[in-house]
Structures are given as structure tokens and as C-alpha cells.
Amino acid sequence: xxxxxxxxxxxxxxxxxxxCGLPFxxxxxxxxxxxxxxxxxxxxDSTGQxxxxxxxxxxxxxxxxxxxxxxxxxxxxxxNTSNLPHWWNVERSMDADCPSxxxxxxxxxxxxxxxxxxxxxxxxxxxxxxxxxxVWPAKRLDDGATYVMAFRLLTNNQGQPVxxxxxFAALRDGHTTGDPAIETRRSRYSSVIFPALxxxxxxxxxxxxxxxxxxxxxxxxxxxMLSMRDDALARTAGGIDYIITKxxxxxxxxxxxxxxxxxxxxxxxxxxxxxxxxxxxxxPSDPNKAVYNGEHWIPFIVLIPESVANGSxxxxxxxxxxxxxxxxxxxxxxxxxxxxxxxxxVLAATNWLGLSETDxxxxxxxxSESLTNFAMVPDRCHQGMLNALLLMRLVSSARFIADPATQxxxxxxxxxxxxxxxxxxQGGILGTVYMGLSTDVTRGxxxxxxxxxxxxxxxxxxxxxxxxxxxxxxxxxxxxMLLFSVLQILWxxxxxxxxxxxxxxxxxxxxxxxxxxLHYGLGDAQVTWLGAEFVGRSVGAxxxxxxxxxRKESLYGFPMxxxxxxxxxxxxxQGWDFGVPPVPEFNLPPNDKYDTHERTRRSVFAQEQxxxxxxxxxxxxxxxxxxxx
Numbered sequence: 001x002x003x004x005x006x007x008x009x010x011x012x013x014x015x016x017x018x019x020c021g022l023p024f025x026x027x028x029x030x031x032x033x034x035x036x037x038x039x040x041x042x043x044x045d046s047t048g049q050x051x052x053x054x055x056x057x058x059x060x061x062x063x064x065x066x067x068x069x070x071x072x073x074x075x076x077x078x079x080n081t082s083n084l085p086h087w088w089n090v091e092r093s094m095d096a097d098c099p100s101x102x103x104x105x106x107x108x109x110x111x112x113x114x115x116x117x118x119x120x121x122x123x124x125x126x127x128x129x130x131x132x133x134x135v136w137p138a139k140r141l142d143d144g145a146t147y148v149m150a151f152r153l154l155t156n157n158q159g160q161p162v163x164x165x166x167x168f169a170a171l172r173d174g175h176t177t178g179d180p181a182i183e184t185r186r187s188r189y190s191s192v193i194f195p196a197l198x199x200x201x202x203x204x205x206x207x208x209x210x211x212x213x214x215x216x217x218x219x220x221x222x223x224x225m226l227s228m229r230d231d232a233l234a235r236t237a238g239g240i241d242y243i244i245t246k247x248x249x250x251x252x253x254x255x256x257x258x259x260x261x262x263x264x265x266x267x268x269x270x271x272x273x274x275x276x277x278x279x280x281x282x283x284p285s286d287p288n289k290a291v292y293n294g295e296h297w298i299p300f301i302v303l304i305p306e307s308v309a310n311g312s313x314x315x316x317x318x319x320x321x322x323x324x325x326x327x328x329x330x331x332x333x334x335x336x337x338x339x340x341x342x343x344x345x346v347l348a349a350t351n352w353l354g355l356s357e358t359d360x361x362x363x364x365x366x367x368s369e370s371l372t373n374f375a376m377v378p379d380r381c382h383q384g385m386l387n388a389l390l391l392m393r394l395v396s397s398a399r400f401i402a403d404p405a406t407q408x409x410x411x412x413x414x415x416x417x418x419x420x421x422x423x424x425x426q427g428g429i430l431g432t433v434y435m436g437l438s439t440d441v442t443r444g445x446x447x448x449x450x451x452x453x454x455x456x457x458x459x460x461x462x463x464x465x466x467x468x469x470x471x472x473x474x475x476x477x478x479x480x481m482l483l484f485s486v487l488q489i490l491w492x493x494x495x496x497x498x499x500x501x502x503x504x505x506x507x508x509x510x511x512x513x514x515x516x517x518l519h520y521g522l523g524d525a526q527v528t529w530l531g532a533e534f535v536g537r538s539v540g541a542x543x544x545x546x547x548x549x550x551r552k553e554s555l556y557g558f559p560m561x562x563x564x565x566x567x568x569x570x571x572x573x574q575g576w577d578f579g580v581p582p583v584p585e586f587n588l589p590p591n592d593k594y595d596t597h598e599r600t601r602r603s604v605f606a607q608e609q610x611x612x613x614x615x616x617x618x619x620x621x622x623x624x625x626x627x628x629x
Contacts, residue, residue, distance in 0.1 A: 009181050011040045014167035016075050018130065019043075019478045023149070024076040024485050025066030025213035025460050028185070035063045041488060043479030046472065049370065056372040057240045057490060062287030065144070065216035069452040069497040069534065072102070072113075072135035074125070074209060074281045075478060077163075078156040085114045086585075088531055090138045090335045090556040094372065096201055101135065105212065111147065112537075112557055119586035120458045120467070121477040132481045134587070136455060136530075138557055139537035140501050143212045143218045148193055150210035152202055162208050172204050188212075200266045216489075221498035223288030224280060228386050228507060229294055229437060232266040233393070240264065240394045242300075244405045251332070254341035256309035257408040258332070259302040263316050267296045269383050274353075274362040276369075278376040280383075288613060290382065298387050300350040301485045302395060302406070307340040309408040316615075318420040319392045320349045321427025321434065324462055324526075325360040327614035328349050330427075335602050336476075343611045345422075346414050348395045350388055354381030368469050374487050381494040385433055392419055392584040420614045424448055424601050425527055428518075429456070429496060432535055435514045436499030443617060445610045447601050450531020451496030454484040456593070458587040459528040461595070468612055496531075500581035504571060516541075517613050518573040519606050522550050523580035525595035536573035536592060544621045548577035548628075551585070563621045572619045574609070576600050576627040603629060 013028045021041050029037035035058055040052040053059045083094035084100055092098055093113045094299040102111040117131040141147060142363035154162040168176050173191045193212055194204045246260040268290045270279050308315030318340070322330035331349035340347050351358065354377050366373045394400055394417035406413055421444030423431035428449020435444045450456060457463040474480040492498045502508045503516060518541060520532035529550065536543070536558065543558035544565075561567060580594035598607055609622040 009179070009614050010036070010100065011038050014179065014181050015165055015209065017165055017167070018075050019482065021482045022132075022478070023072070023209070023211050024482060025072065027146070027212050027214055027339055030065065034108050035059050035066075036165050041356070041480060043474055043476065051486075054373045057375040058486070063216060063489060064220050065214040067346060067452070067485070067497060068137075068143065068215045068493050069454075069492070070134070070136050071254060071454055071485055072137075072213075073147075073482060073485055074133050074151075075130065075461070076133060076151070076154055076208070077130070077403075077445050078158070078385070079117065079162060080155050080157045081115060081191065082161075086116065087114045088553040091554055093138070099152055099154055101148070101152070101197070101200060101202055102135070103148045103150065103196060103200055103391070103526075104142070105146045105192065108196065108199060110200065111141065114138060116586055117411050118477060118481050119584075119588055120481070121471070122285070122588065124471070125477070129477050132478050134481070136534070140497060141215050141536065143215055143501070146214040147195055148210055148212050150197055150202060151208045151490075152206040154208045156258055156296040157297050164208050171255055172207055173513070174360070182242040188552060221492050222508060224282070224290045224493060225382050225385065227435065228268050228382060229389060230510065232390060233439065235266050235292070236390065236393065239397060239399055242394055242400070244403070247405060248474055249408070250332070250338050252355070254306055255303050255335040256302045258308045259304070259405055260299065262297040262299050263391065263394055264295050264297050264388055266292055267294050267408055268386070269294060269380065272296055273374070274359045275372045276362065276376060278362075280379045283309055295583070298350060299328065300348065301331055303331060303340060303347040304336060304344070304406065304408060304413050305337065305344065307341045308344050308346060308413045311411065314417055315344045315346045315413045316418045316420060317392060317395045318345040318347050318422055319434070320347050320350065321352060321388065321421070321423025321431050323425035324355055324429060325357050326426070329356045329419040339607050345420065346395070349386065350389050350391050352388060352426065352430060353384030354378065354619055356384065356465070364466060364469070366465050368473070371483065371487070375490055378491050378494040381430070385430065385437065385494060388434060389438055389440075392438065396440060404514060418615065420444065422447065422610070425597065429453075429527070429531075432496040432503065433494060433499045435516050436502040436508065436540075437511065437512065440510050442514050444514065444516050444616050445614065446516050446535070447497075448520055448524055448527050448532070448574065448597055450519070450520070450527055450533075450535050451500070451507070452488055452531070452534070453491055453495055454488040454529045455534065456527055457484070459589050461525045461589045461592045477561050494498055495534055500535050503539050505540060514573060515569060515617065516571050516609065517619060518568060518571075519576070520573070521576045521596035521600040522548060522576060523578060523583060523590055523594050524580055525590040525592040526597040528583070529575060532573060532575075536571075539571045541571040541573040542567065543573050546621070546625045547610060548575045548626050563625055566618055566620045568619070570619065573628060574621070576603060576606070578628070603627070605629070
């Protein structure tokens with residue numbers, strides 16, 4: 001009975017009375033055994049259906065904290081954000097008088113961030129609505145760390161102070177209540193949260209709202225994928241079985257031979273096909289460990305360039321990652337085979353399960369019927385990531401190199417001394433995961449990628465059709481935005497947030513140090529450049545001093561290189577400006593009439609920079625100044 005009573009008062013946090021699940025993320029819903037919000041904490045859809053947080057994998061599934069990338073969400077009526085940090089002036093968040101403060105409690109470190117009011121429902125509510133305030137960490141937060149999100153001296157658009165909620169006022173001003181949702185954390189506020197803020201120069205009397213949240217542990221984010229990778233590599237230590245199902249001679253002027261094949265991979269899902277019930281098989285004694293469930297044959301394509309086949313260029317294997325709801329056949333598009341022929345890339349591709357063409361119908365059905373089944377996406381992405389890792393292991397193996405099918409002119413075409421990764425769009429997004437996990441590839445180029453997905457999707461024309469379905473199911477904009485933070489928690493296990501901190505600075509166990517170059521384009525209507533900047537800051541990437549800028553952005557957080565500098569064994573981010581109109585300032589997609597998504601990868605400067613980096617580890621500004629083409 002006592003447990004039921006606690007569950008009842010812990011359903012909604014009274015700090016933000018307008019929406020049950022705000023503010024979020026929030027240690028109000030974190031217990032010693034993990035996340036403990038209830039299905040009633042989350043919004044019901046238009047039919048009254050709620051997400052089942054236990055069946056869906058949020059509660060009781062090894063999640064010991066919240067996401068490391070946001071969005072952090074709350075609500076203040078009619079808020080004036082002019083004095084707050086935005087994406088164009090992130091440095092404002094580090095000022096002593098900034099009205100918003102994201103603070104690491106243990107270290108006292110201020111974390112750079114930017115805020116925006118939700119505008120994703122402007123088309124339906126042109127006169128405005130109760131806009132959620134979204135806070136985006138400018139770089140990834142630390143695993144296992146606890147943060148305070150605080151706001152002070154806020155004003156509304158009439159210049160009046162924003163009213164503090166009764167619940168927070170009671171905590172701030174020492175007024176005792178009979179509400180356990182307030183009283184059970186009073187001592188935490190008085191002994192930890194308020195003193196930490198005071199030490200940072202913020203007195204409790206100034207506060208409009210403050211709360212704390214803890215980021216998931218590394219194991220909670222990476223444990224399942226690591227267990228799969230290590231188990232699969234052990235099982236395939238003697239080699240990976242494969243068959244070549246088709247050989248196509250001269251499929252294009254640049255390619256000598258296309259190989260279609262299948263390889264046999266260890267399988268960790270409960271079923272082979274996509275579907276609402278697709279899940280990883282999990283160790284009953286460890287919710288962060290996936291277990292082996294037999295083997296499956298999966299298709300792949302390998303392209304051997306003409307220059308490599310005739311021996312004029314040395315061929316090195318390159319794993320290629322395709323775009324959203326695409327397939328391995330993307331590797332055959334014209335610009336890429338020409339680039340491979342110029343630089344000697346033996347291209348290898350498979351379907352990135354979870355978000356490939358075979359998954360599109362299942363994902364659409366899940367969004368339209370039940371978000372309880374959202375775990376099918378990151379779970380199948382785990383298997384897709386493993387397949388991509390194993391494909392590189394296969395194509396760089398002695399058996400594959402010696403296979404006559406890979407030798408159009410009777411001599412070896414694959415030199416495994418160097419192995420590369422390249423991906424665009426979703427292949428750039430998930431490519432950051434690949435580069436945090438690969439034991440074979442240590443250099444990769446991330447084309448028009450970024451993260452987290454919760455930042456990318458509202459700003460993407462690719463997502464708008466599915467977003468419209470979500471808007472019909474969840475007509476309240478505040479409720480709908482909350483779902484992005486909730487879904488992001490599960491996604492972190494297989495998206496950039498969970499792995500970008502391990503690419504270079506803090507490698508995962510039994511994993512080498514990796515380096516990446518990130519390319520992005522202003523005006524991208526499919527993957528916002530803001531996601532690339534988040535990844536770039538998180539991996540410690542440098543930037544050339546002439547780097548292009550969207551509107552008036554300051555490019556805060558990037559060590560600047562002189563345009564004539566050459567650097568080695570480091571991470572670099574570079575943007576392109578193709579002269580298209582500025583993107584919206586808010587979380588809305590740009591006009592796809594001016595979409596630059598496909599243009600960066602076709603820039604000769606991007607291709608030249610990529611080759612030099614992949615082949616030697618050296619990065620230079622191939623554009624010589626701002627990249628305009």
C-alpha cells in the first residue's frame with residue numbers, strides 16, 4: 001500500500017504544473033534501481049493510450065539515469081528568451097550573469113548550452129501556443145554525472161518577472177507543505193542543490209526554477225552493443241562464412257566489378273524480420289548484456305574500382321554507411337564510384353538494420369500505433385551496426401582478399417594495411433557510433449551527420465510526414481515535445497550520444513583510439529548543421545578560422561586553426577556555404593527547395609581533404625579559405 005501511495009504522488013512533478021512529465025530529465029523519477037517514472041507520467045495519445053514504460057524498456061531495463069544530450073525541457077508562460085543563450089551565441093551560457101545555468105554538481109563546472117522555444121507546431125497554431133523551453137547541451141554531458149539545471153531572474157514578454165510555481169517556491173523559500181513530492185527532496189535542495197548554485201554565484205532567492213538529473217552510466221549506454229561486438233568477434237575469430245551470389249562486370253565506367261554476396265553473422269535479435277516485436281535477446285541476469293541467438297545470412301555489396309583492378313592505384317577497403325531508410329545499393333551511385341576510382345576505395349556496404357528500407361513500414365506503423373514498441377528501432381540498429389563492423393572484418397580478411405571473385409584481372413585488389421569508414425546522412429549519424437566501436441578502422445569521415453536524433457528530427461524534411469502522424473496522435477505540443485526526450489533515452493544506446501565521447505578521448509574497452517573529420521553544409525534540410533556542431537564539440541574537433549557561419553553564429557567551443565595549418569591525428573570539423581537562404585532560427589525544417597544535403601559530398605575539396613586524412617591522418621583546409629563549393 002505504501003509503495004502504491006508513493007507511486008501515486010511520484011507520477012507528476014509539481015515543479016511545472018502545466019505538464020505532468022516536466023521538468024525533464026529529472027531525478028524526481030530516478031531511484032536506486034534505475035528510472036522509475038510511470039506510464040501516467042507520460043502523455044496519453046488522442047485515444048487515451050499510454051506508453052507502457054516497463055514493456056517498452058524504460059523501467060526495469062538497466063537504465064540508471066537519463067540521456068547525455070538532452071533536450072532538457074521545462075515551461076515558463078510567455079517567456080522572453082532575448083537574454084538567454086541561443087545557438088548563435090552559446091558563449092552567453094558561460095557568463096556569470098546568464099539567466100540559465102547548467103552545472104555539474106560534483107565539479108562545479110558550468111556546461112555550455114543553448115535554448116529555444118518550441119516552434120514545431122507553428123503551422124497549426126500560427127497565433128502561438130504554450131511553447132516548451134528546450135535546453136540543448138552544446139556538447140555531450142558526462143556519463144554518471146549529476147547536473148543542476150537552474151533559471152533565475154526570468155522575465156516574460158511584458159517585462160514582468162516569471163511567476164515561480166508554488167512547489168518550487170516552497171522549496172526555495174522554506175515553506176513546509178504536506179506534499180511528499182516536495183518534502184522528500186527538501187533536504188537534497190538545502191544541503192546539495194542550493195549550496196552548489198550559491199558556490200557558482202547564484203543565490204536561491206534569485207531562482208525561478210532549479211532541479212537536478214543524473215546521466216546514465218557508460219555501461220547502460222554501451223553495454224549491450226559492446227557485449228554483442230565482443231561475442232561476435234570471438235565467434236568469428238576463425239573467419240566469417242560468405243558466398244558471392246552475383247558478379248557484375250563493368251557496372252559503370254569507374255567500377256571493374258560489382259560483387260553481391262551474403263555473409264553469415266551472429267544474431268542477437270529475437271527474430272529476423274523487422275516488426276513491432278523485434279527486440280534484442282537480453283541476459284536475464286544483466287539488462288545491459290545482449291545474448292547470442294543463432295546466425296543469419298545478410299546481404300552485402302563490394303565494388304572494385306577500375307583503377308584498383310588494373311593496378312594503377314592501391315586499393316583499401318572502405319565501409320560505407322547509407323542514408324535514412326536506404327540500403328546498401330546507395331554505394332553504387334555515380335559520384336561515389338568515381339571518387340572510389342580516383343582514390344582507390346574498395347567500397348563495401350550492407351543494410352543498416354533498424355533504419356533501412358526494410359524497416360520503414362514497421363517504423364511508420366510503430367509511430368502511428370504504439371510508441372511502447374519504439375525499442376525495436378535502437379535494438380535492430382544494434383544488429384545493423386554489428387553487421388557493418390563484421391563486413392569490414394570480412395572484406396579485409398586473407399580469405400576474401402585471395403578470392404578470385406575479388407580479382408577481376410587476376411591479382412589482389414584489397415590492401416588491408418589501411419581501412420576506412422565513410423558515411424553520409426544517416427551513415428554520418430550512425431558513423432559516429434561505428435567510429436566509437438570499430439576495432440579495425442581508426443579513421444573515418446562523417447558526412448552531413450550529427451546528433452542527437454531529438455535535435456535533428458524536428459528540423460528535418462525527411463521526418464515531417466511521420467511527425468504529422470505524431471501530431472495527430474499527440475495534439476498537445478508540450479506533451480509531444482516531451483516524447484522526444486523520453487524516446488532519446490532508449491536511442492542513446494545506439495546513436496551518437498552514447499558513443500561520441502569514446503571516439504578519441506575515452507576509448508571503450510579493447511577498442512583503439514579513432515579520429516574523424518566531420519563535413520556539414522549550411523542550409524541542409526535533412527540533417528541540421530547544429531547536430532554536426534554538437535558532435536564536433538563533443539569529440540574536441542578543431543575548425544579552420546575561415547569556417548563558414550550560419551547567420552551570426554559565433555562558433556563557440558571550437559579551437560581555431562589557421563587556414564594554412566596542417567594538423568595530424570586530430571579531429572576536425574568543416575562546413576560549406578552554398579549561398580542558399582538562411583535556415584529558420586527555430587526547430588523547423590528549412591525550405592527543401594534550397595536543400596544542400598547532397599552537395600557537400602560532391603565537393604572536390606571535400607573529397608581531396610577526405611583522401612588525405614584517411615590515407616595519412618593529415619588534415620588541411622582544402623578550400624584554402626571559406627568552403628563555398
